[in-house]
Amino acid sequence: MPNSLYKYIIQKSGRAQIIAALFTLALVPLATVPLELQRRMLNDAVEGGNLSLLIQLGALYLGAILLSDSLKYAMNRVRGRISAQVTHALRHSVYYCVYTVVKPESWKHNAHHSVDEGTVVSMLSSEVEKLGGFAGQAISQPLLQIGTALFVVGYMLFIEPLVAGVALALYAPQLFIVPWIQGKINELALSRAVYVRKLGAFVVEIAEEDAIGNDVPEQFLDITNDIFAVRLRIEKLKWLMKAINNFLMKLGPFGIITFGGWMVMQGNLEVGVIVAFISGFERLGGPMRDTIAFYRQVSDAHMKYALLVNSFSGHEPGTPHGPLSGTEPVPA
Numbered sequence: 001m002p003n004s005l006y007k008y009i010i011q012k013s014g015r016a017q018i019i020a021a022l023f024t025l026a027l028v029p030l031a032t033v034p035l036e037l038q039r040r041m042l043n044d045a046v047e048g049g050n051l052s053l054l055i056q057l058g059a060l061y062l063g064a065i066l067l068s069d070s071l072k073y074a075m076n077r078v079r080g081r082i083s084a085q086v087t088h089a090l091r092h093s094v095y096y097c098v099y100t101v102v103k104p105e106s107w108k109h110n111a112h113h114s115v116d117e118g119t120v121v122s123m124l125s126s127e128v129e130k131l132g133g134f135a136g137q138a139i140s141q142p143l144l145q146i147g148t149a150l151f152v153v154g155y156m157l158f159i160e161p162l163v164a165g166v167a168l169a170l171y172a173p174q175l176f177i178v179p180w181i182q183g184k185i186n187e188l189a190l191s192r193a194v195y196v197r198k199l200g201a202f203v204v205e206i207a208e209e210d211a212i213g214n215d216v217p218e219q220f221l222d223i224t225n226d227i228f229a230v231r232l233r234i235e236k237l238k239w240l241m242k243a244i245n246n247f248l249m250k251l252g253p254f255g256i257i258t259f260g261g262w263m264v265m266q267g268n269l270e271v272g273v274i275v276a277f278i279s280g281f282e283r284l285g286g287p288m289r290d291t292i293a294f295y296r297q298v299s300d301a302h303m304k305y306a307l308l309v310n311s312f313s314g315h316e317p318g319t320p321h322g323p324l325s326g327t328e329p330v331p332a
Contacts, residue, residue, distance in 0.1 A: 001093050005305040009135045012089040013082045020082065020140040023075035028147035030071070032155040033064040035276045039159070042272035075144075079136035087132025094123045094308065127193075127304060134301040141294050145287040152280050152287075160273055163260045170251035171288070174244075178292050181241045185234055186299045192230045193307055199223045245292060253278050 002008050010017065037057050045054035098120055156164035202219055256277045263269035 001097060001309050003306075003309060005131075005302050006138065008093075008305070009086060009138050012086050013135060016078055016082045016085065017139045020075055020078040021143055023071055023078065024140045024144045024147070027068060027071040027075065028144060028151055030064055030068045031148040032151050032280075034061055035152070035155060035280050037061045037064065038279055039272045039276040042275055043270050047272075075140060079140060081136075083132045083134075083136030085132075086135035087128055090128035090131055091124055094120075094128060098123075123308060126196075127308060131301055131304055131308075134297055137294070138298070138301075142291070145291045145294065149287040149291070156277055156280050159276070160260075160269060163256060163263065163269070163273075163277060166255045166259050170255050171248055174248055174288070174292070177244055178241065178295060181237055182296055182299055185237050185241075185296065186303055188230050188234045188237070189300055190303050190307070192227060192234065193304060195223055195227045195230065199227065241292075245289065249281075249288060253281050256281060 002011070037060055041054060041057045041061070044050065045057055153164070153168065199220075202217075202223060256274060260269055260274045260277060264271060264274065
């Protein structure tokens with residue numbers, strides 16, 4: 001297992017990641033097509049009273065939506081396969097590291113990365129599932145969201161740079177707020193992962209006869225209370241960040257309507273542009289939210305993968321091993 005999460009993902013699903021990226025690159029330019037069609041339907045067809053043009057543009061609009069949804073479906077199918085493939089490979093890799101490369105008698109035991117039977121169960125079940133789920137979107141997700149945002153922003157700046165610039169300036173604080181809060185969340189997420197491992201180890205080690213019919217052990221209460229406290233702090237920060245993001249995202253349409261409306265009153269802007277811009281910022285809001293969510297996911301995934309790899313003292317990163325050491329897909 002290499003030290004880099006992305007290097008591991010590329011090793012195990014490189015060809016599938018390329019296919020997902022190709023679907024993504026085909027999907028991204030379609031984000032601006034409905035915006036332009038909306039503008040033309042209002043300014044050219046509706047204002048000009050041209051029913052034939054309105055029907056033609058409406059047909060193109062429906063076709064663009066259908067093509068976009070079809071490409072998105074194909075992309076998500078590939079993502080799902082990548083997730084299953086990398087999860088499958090991770091289980092083999094963890095098992096190999098635990099029982100072949102690093103013998104149980106040399107497992108690392110310290111405050112941060114103690115490894116025992118309970119930890120191994122956690123690794124092979126929930127930890128690899130979460131990392132595998134991330135692998136499916138590790139490349140195509142940022143490519144889709146960032147590409148969509150760039151196309152939409154570029155389109156709006158091309159049509160009316162002044163209105164677009166005012167609205168985009170209202171989003172700027174997110175570039176500073178999100179990384180700062182996410183850094184705090186990452187620290188807490190690492191602590192929670194360590195506590196969950198301790199809980200798994202405790203459950204595995206406690207003798208059944210000591211548990212049945214007796215009071216809840218003090219150690220169990222301490223660990224679960226620690227997990228609960230960390231979870232509450234994570235939830236507080238997560239929802240604080242979400243509330244700030246939602247507020248800032250609503251400022252964009254506000255800027256378009258107020259400033260753009262004033263320009264319409266001055267005769268310097270068409271109403272169709274305002275409608276297209278509002279729709280554009282709604283379309284931009286999705287990629288912005290997804291990009292922020294992906295930033296959280298990639299930070300969490302890197303933390304989990306580092307915790308996984310650093311759990312073994314005798315492991316040599318990057319050593320090929322086992323039947324899944326290449327990028328061959330898992331049989332269907």
